[in-house]
Amino acid sequence: MPSLPTTSQRLTDRKRSAIIEAAIDEFRVAGYETTSMDRIAARAEVSKRTVYNHFPSKEVLFAEILHHLWEAIAGGEELAYRADRPLRDQLLELIAQKFRLLNDDAFVSLARVAIAAGIHSPERALDMVARMSEREEGLTVWIRAAAADGRLKTSDPVFASHQLQGLIKSFAFWPQITLAQPPLDTAAQKQVAESAVDMFLAYYAV
Amino acid sequence: MPSLPTTSQRLTDRKRSAIIEAAIDEFRVAGYETTSMDRIAARAEVSKRTVYNHFPSKEVLFAEILHHLWEAIAGGEELAYRADRPLRDQLLELIAQKFRLLNDDAFVSLARVAIAAGIHSPERALDMVARMSEREEGLTVWIRAAAADGRLKTSDPVFASHQLQGLIKSFAFWPQITLAQPPLDTAAQKQVAESAVDMFLAYYAV
DNA sequence: CATAAACTACACTACGCAGTGTAGATATTT
DNA sequence: AAATATCTACACTGCGTAGTGTAGTTTATG
Numbered sequence: 001m002p003s004l005p006t007t008s009q010r011l012t013d014r015k016r017s018a019i020i021e022a023a024i025d026e027f028r029v030a031g032y033e034t035t036s037m038d039r040i041a042a043r044a045e046v047s048k049r050t051v052y053n054h055f056p057s058k059e060v061l062f063a064e065i066l067h068h069l070w071e072a073i074a075g076g077e078e079l080a081y082r083a084d085r086p087l088r089d090q091l092l093e094l095i096a097q098k099f100r101l102l103n104d105d106a107f108v109s110l111a112r113v114a115i116a117a118g119i120h121s122p123e124r125a126l127d128m129v130a131r132m133s134e135r136e137e138g139l140t141v142w143i144r145a146a147a148a149d150g151r152l153k154t155s156d157p158v159f160a161s162h163q164l165q166g167l168i169k170s171f172a173f174w175p176q177i178t179l180a181q182p183p184l185d186t187a188a189q190k191q192v193a194e195s196a197v198d199m200f201l202a203y204y205a206v
Numbered sequence: 207m208p209s210l211p212t213t214s215q216r217l218t219d220r221k222r223s224a225i226i227e228a229a230i231d232e233f234r235v236a237g238y239e240t241t242s243m244d245r246i247a248a249r250a251e252v253s254k255r256t257v258y259n260h261f262p263s264k265e266v267l268f269a270e271i272l273h274h275l276w277e278a279i280a281g282g283e284e285l286a287y288r289a290d291r292p293l294r295d296q297l298l299e300l301i302a303q304k305f306r307l308l309n310d311d312a313f314v315s316l317a318r319v320a321i322a323a324g325i326h327s328p329e330r331a332l333d334m335v336a337r338m339s340e341r342e343e344g345l346t347v348w349i350r351a352a353a354a355d356g357r358l359k360t361s362d363p364v365f366a367s368h369q370l371q372g373l374i375k376s377f378a379f380w381p382q383i384t385l386a387q388p389p390l391d392t393a394a395q396k397q398v399a400e401s402a403v404d405m406f407l408a409y410y411a412v
Numbered sequence: 413c414a415t416a417a418a419c420t421a422c423a424c425t426a427c428g429c430a431g432t433g434t435a436g437a438t439a440t441t442t
Numbered sequence: 443a444a445a446t447a448t449c450t451a452c453a454c455t456g457c458g459t460a461g462t463g464t465a466g467t468t469t470a471t472g
Binding site: 033034115116126159162165166167168169170171174178191195196198199200202203204 | 240321322332335368373375377380384401404405406408409410
């Protein structure tokens with residue numbers, strides 16, 4: 001008669017989860033190269049053989065981690081352009097959505113691991129970036145719509161979107177990725193978001 | 207009677223240079239972990255023992271590389287604020303100076319190697335970032351002076367400087383570092399610089 | 413030319429890591 | 443309770459790597 005607590009199902013599933021969790025922790029602090037399967041096994045409190053029973057190789061385990069983190073990322077709901085609302089409010093909402101992503105632990109882990117692993121093998125990173133870009137397309141679509149509606153004066157929505165995101169990421173993404181800085185607190189997020197939006201609109205609003 | 211060409215001095219100096227050059231190439235494409243001393247020796251066409259006669263360990267060699275690249279970076283001349291000239295022209299000059307750095311091969315190599323190596327050991331990266339920040343202080347100083355002169359309305363020059371740099375780096379730095387993208391061509395540089403400066407001034411100019 | 417310094421080839425140690433094989437213990441299912 | 447799936451400990455292979463020791467060759471210098 002197994003105890004059968006609600007959080008855990010079959011033993012093999014718990015083991016698998018423990019391995020994935022341990023692998024995320026190890027890969028995220030040590031990178032791909034310097035993380036060893038023995039360390040992952042030890043951290044997961046699992047036999048090394050069990051790791052290999054679940055994942056045939058380090059490569060496969062790593063890919064699984066990336067996939068797992070990607071799935072865990074909070075999905076955005078694609079805010080659509082509204083002609084009847086102020087641009088500022090809509091942009092602030094879009095930015096707030098972006099911050100939810102940037103504050104997501106799974107996202108930061110993924111980005112760190114992916115960038116660290118891919119910085120010297122662009123082909124590996126490229127697929128990641130492609131999918132990240134999809135996620136960033138929402139803002140571009142919004143800007144294009146606002147421009148088509150005659151409320152923004154830009155002929156290059158992709159460029160403009162990239163600019164606005166640069167204003168955010170340089171505070172709330174790159175320092176966290178490259179220097180393991182903590183995420184911005186609420187006040188800082190507010191300042192960064194409002195200042196970015198106001199600067200953006202000061203230049204692009206008709 | 208040695209040939210004594212002008213480019214090379216004593217044999218030992220040439221060997222040393224060859225090692226450093228080979229090490230830069232290897233570290234830059236493969237990162238710290240995956241680069242081996244044997245490969246460096248082979249690429250430098252030098253005995254492995256010679257490498258160790260010059261550098262006692264891989265760590266020391268790596269530090270030497272970082273130092274070497276740092277020295278090779280084109281030095282900026284610290285453009286000072288001028289009350290008698292348009293803000294836009296001065297800012298464009300500051301940005302142009304920044305682009306000279308961003309287009310510097312030694313700088314990109316250094317940044318790639320340092321970020322790749324330091325992404326999971328912040329203490330190592332911190333000293334780098336500290337020195338990079340010094341190099342970025344010129345812009346902050348300029349903004350502070352312009353604000354003191356009453357021509358910019360900001361109470362936080364560091365923040366504003368960071369914003370302007372975010373507008374540049376998100377096009378001309380991070381893609382090159384993380385995705386090994388080629389540097390921006392002249393036209394793109396012009397667009398990025400002018401658009402950034404105009405947006406910045408649209409918001410901060412009094 | 414003789415002496416010292418630097419370079420080379422090569423063998424070697426020590427170590428960590430990816431991955432495998434096996435025999436027995438533990439858990440799950442029927 | 444029996445049969446089956448899974449986990450564990452552990453020993454082991456094979457490989458790449460950091461770093462050293464040595465004996466002999468090449469290069470510089472007085």
